[in-house]
Amino acid sequence: MNLTERDILRLRRAMATVGTPAFFPAYRRLFRARMPFATFLMFRFDPGKAPMLLDAWLMAKKLPSSALTEYVDNTYAFDPFFQFRDLPRGGGLYRLPEIAPDRFFSSEYYLEYYRKTGLCDEVGLLAPLPSGTRLHLSISRFEEMGPYRRRELQCLKHHAPVLLELLTQHVTLLDPHRSENTPVETPSLAELIRSHAREKLAIGLTKREAQIAALVMQGHSNGSAALTLDIARETSKVHRRNLYRKLAISSQSELFGLLRHLM
Template sequence: MAFNASAAKAIDRCDRSDAPYLLLDAINHVVPFKFAMSVVYRRDAAPVYVADTFPDRTGKRALELYIEGTYLLNPVYNAYLGGLKAGVYRLRDLAPDAYFSSDHYRQFKVQQQADEELGYRTYGWPAGMEEVVIAIELPKNELAEISFYRRVSLGGFSDTDCDTLCAIEPLVSAIYRRIWQHCGKDSKSEARWTSFDALLGDFGKGQLSPRECNVAHMILKGHSSESISRNLGISVTTVKTHRQNLYAKLGLSTQQELFSLFLMSLQKQRETALVGSGQAPSQAESG
């Protein structure tokens, strides 16, 4: 069986740079995909790039933009911060109910797209794709994502495809962990900077009440008033009152302004981390 042969090669070459691609090739034999990519998430730093099969520079640049910042909006990353376990997931099933507000995504180099399953994509990301993810738990509380893409117009991924991925997930995860033991050591060290949740923890402190901070943080994560109500155990009316109060205290009038203010805090945090690590932010970053 072609899957077994490619998986065996990935095991034999787990200390080589082509190992992640051999693993992707093995999976492609049983659940064919158009594109695939893999990164590893860490709580106190940007993701680590592992592999991708995007065919051109445009797609690869989109992946760079993702790692530079738009991952903060990604359902997989936010599910990881919330304790996502190993398994197979459709991307759309991981997102909060109001995750794809246009106010959020204009700010993070993303495009609103009505025909995307999530309503947006990073600039340059292949269009019209459905995404299925294998999440792999790693040591040190890290999480690997292998994402597979198929065109929605061609039917995307069937339930049978997802069942097949579930069946091979334990073996795929075991191989990936062996590969990560080697490529994780070789990955370039990057400026370590405060994670999304940690930065959220500081956002609004000293200006907002603890409950207003909670509401602000959930708005930024993409929750609707109804979702905030359910999660915090308060009425929708109370949520709206907290929203009005926090906007007034921060001198804001819209959700877009709230998100822009948060982005300014995020940028300052990153620049501080870069300076502390001896790296000067580029003109694009500082401008």
């Protein structure tokens, strides 16, 4: 995990270009020197808003052309990196399975969207700003490339504090005043579900039922949803049964099909 002379040169170039258009390719070369990847994406996650794509590098002609657009326009709400809130003050580096809900890999989002992109593994840097904004650097691999190796992950985690600081400084310099602005709040997925059920389906869902619906769609089991909402597992099961009964459905797949257009 020691830096070579070339690593140090790449790091100096990235540091020298912070806040400029030259930063993103210089930053990407830091990672590329140690591991292959298929996507290298930089996002802002502002509270109550859809993600903002700040910069992107994609392996040529590999990722479906609609995948990134669909993510930014619709499916981001099901992304575990977008949902993750338990960040330490300085941010952190995470692998997708470390932060995904317990049923994420059998969820409709994973099966119908994520897996069809051809991606098999993802790591992400998440860096918080004082305003509540989070910066996200997503680095993914295709199935033919195989998952990240332990040595690669150890290297990333070892150098994560420096990588996070570079990312934070770059985005802050791009727009120094934005991090101080109060974001405009928009409805949560649970609120959208409850409103849609009331206004379009003439069905009255309770606040808890709508919260359970949102969590189930994101890949949470009854137990995981109960922990998230700080309620008993049996209470979570009762809310889910009532939700399915009111919507006249019997599976997560039907729930996703009924409500995915809200995102």
